[in-house]
Amino acid sequence: MLGRVQRQYTGTAGRVENSQVGVFLAYVSPAGRALIDRRLYLPETSWCDQPDRLAAAGVPEGVGFATKPALARQMIAAALNAGVPAGWVTGDEVYGADPGLRADLEHRGIGYVLAVGCDRRVHVNDGRTLIRVDDLAERIPTREWQQHSCGPGAKGPRDYLWAWIITATHPGEHRWLLIRRNRRTGELAFYLCWSPRPTPLHTLVRVAGSRWSIEELFQTDKGQVGLDHYQVRGWTGWHRHITLAMLALGHPDHPRRHHAAARHHPGCHRVDRRRDPPTPQRLRPRPAAPTSAHPALVHLATNIPSPSPTIPLPAKTRSLRQPED
Numbered sequence: 001m002l003g004r005v006q007r008q009y010t011g012t013a014g015r016v017e018n019s020q021v022g023v024f025l026a027y028v029s030p031a032g033r034a035l036i037d038r039r040l041y042l043p044e045t046s047w048c049d050q051p052d053r054l055a056a057a058g059v060p061e062g063v064g065f066a067t068k069p070a071l072a073r074q075m076i077a078a079a080l081n082a083g084v085p086a087g088w089v090t091g092d093e094v095y096g097a098d099p100g101l102r103a104d105l106e107h108r109g110i111g112y113v114l115a116v117g118c119d120r121r122v123h124v125n126d127g128r129t130l131i132r133v134d135d136l137a138e139r140i141p142t143r144e145w146q147q148h149s150c151g152p153g154a155k156g157p158r159d160y161l162w163a164w165i166i167t168a169t170h171p172g173e174h175r176w177l178l179i180r181r182n183r184r185t186g187e188l189a190f191y192l193c194w195s196p197r198p199t200p201l202h203t204l205v206r207v208a209g210s211r212w213s214i215e216e217l218f219q220t221d222k223g224q225v226g227l228d229h230y231q232v233r234g235w236t237g238w239h240r241h242i243t244l245a246m247l248a249l250g251h252p253d254h255p256r257r258h259h260a261a262a263r264h265h266p267g268c269h270r271v272d273r274r275r276d277p278p279t280p281q282r283l284r285p286r287p288a289a290p291t292s293a294h295p296a297l298v299h300l301a302t303n304i305p306s307p308s309p310t311i312p313l314p315a316k317t318r319s320l321r322q323p324e325d
Helices: 044-048 051-056 068-081 099-108 133-138 201-209 212-224 235-250 255-262 315-319
Strands: 006-010 015-019 021-029 032-041 088-091 111-116 121-124 129-132 146-153 156-166 175-181 188-194
Touching (some): 032 235, 068 099, 099 111, 121 133, 121 156, 175 201
């Protein structure tokens, strides 16, 4: 850390420990992948509220406290303003929980697949019902889970079971809750998704899977160019080391780039910058006749251009209560 390390939560370790934390922006495309920007996270109380400490570490005037999602918003805005072509953004739960980040991307017309926690509540039934995502997952019929690969892993294709549910509250919106289930353990992961246009399930799955590229980039950067092999005491030193490490790994002659390009194929870890072509078919099909005497709880999304109707959830979903005012 600048001056000394700080006890704080780090996602790499998954716990609070002595560390410094940086927020990084990765770019993934069919041609390759690289880290393209970075921000040093400064804790509010122990750093940003101590101007003498900031000055001693060489932190420029005007640099104040910013949350990790706020730093991500800065980097994404800078990349898009510089003309970096992008169609999708993905990130973990820290970023999926930030409404400002989601609003920024929607304003720019950039689709997103952002992870959220199991306690997140979403609107279903055209906004009439608010329900926790983990409760919702338990009520999805087995037949509605679809197997898709979100890219190759160290032991072969990373196949999971996926379900997606319409969460749009206004006509013409394209919002979904994407749920991933481990075929062996049953572990669940949840993603809030938005797109400016109708989007097939396999595209959302591919975007969600591209998040593994960031972890792989960190592992490679640390092992091959020493991204985390430093001892710095100032703002300038940290940025110099991190920037040089990012440039070294992103150099066209670096062997990792050739290896990644050679093994790339459709569905690999990437966020495709090409947007799916528009389709004249509606994303939400006409509702099917209910299989029981009770109405469906949620609209389950279907693949474009599949004519298959949505299938209502079982009758036991009637036990769900509307949220209290």
